[in-house]
Amino acid sequence: MNSLPAERIQEIQKDIELFSVGQRPATTMEEASKCSYQFWDTQPVPKLGEVVNTMVLGSLIKTTSIRSPALPQGFTRDALDLGDRSVLKELHILLSASYVEDDDMFQFDYSPEFLLWALWLPGWLPQWD
Numbered sequence: 001m002n003s004l005p006a007e008r009i010q011e012i013q014k015d016i017e018l019f020s021v022g023q024r025p026a027t028t029m030e031e032a033s034k035c036s037y038q039f040w041d042t043q044p045v046p047k048l049g050e051v052v053n054t055m056v057l058g059s060l061i062k063t064t065s066i067r068s069p070a071l072p073q074g075f076t077r078d079a080l081d082l083g084d085r086s087v088l089k090e091l092h093i094l095l096s097a098s099y100v101e102d103d104d105m106f107q108f109d110y111s112p113e114f115l116l117w118a119l120w121l122p123g124w125l126p127q128w129d
Contacts, residue, residue: 079126082119088112 004012026032033048046052068077082088092112099108110118 082116085112088116091115 026035029048041047071077080087080091082091089112092110092115095115096109
């Protein structure tokens with residue numbers, strides 16, 4: 001049986017080590033700071049250790065004027081209190097009954113818990129409704 005040259009065995013061992021390092025997630029900030037995150041380095045998200053200035057959002061809200069489109073006569077806007085379980089259930093029923101599955105569409109039948117998770121993002125403020 002032919003054996004591999006020692007040099008080739010060392011290359012394979014290095015490759016295995018590299019592969020195994022990439023397989024386990026960092027468990028501490030120190031470990032995470034030593035890793036390379038090729039995908040996340042290309043995204044517009046805070047980097048590890050970067051301090052985020054939350055005051056920027058406050059100034060954007062004050063200086064940005066957002067106008068909602070006009071509604072047809074007889075209609076009004078209303079903010080939903082998603083903290084009220086009955087309101088959340090009513091929204092769930094409206095959405096699941098209004099979006100019917102067919103061959104070209106998906107059924108909009110998400111659970112009330114999923115809707116709450118999707119609509120109440122971290123840092124959500126009631127005036128955003």
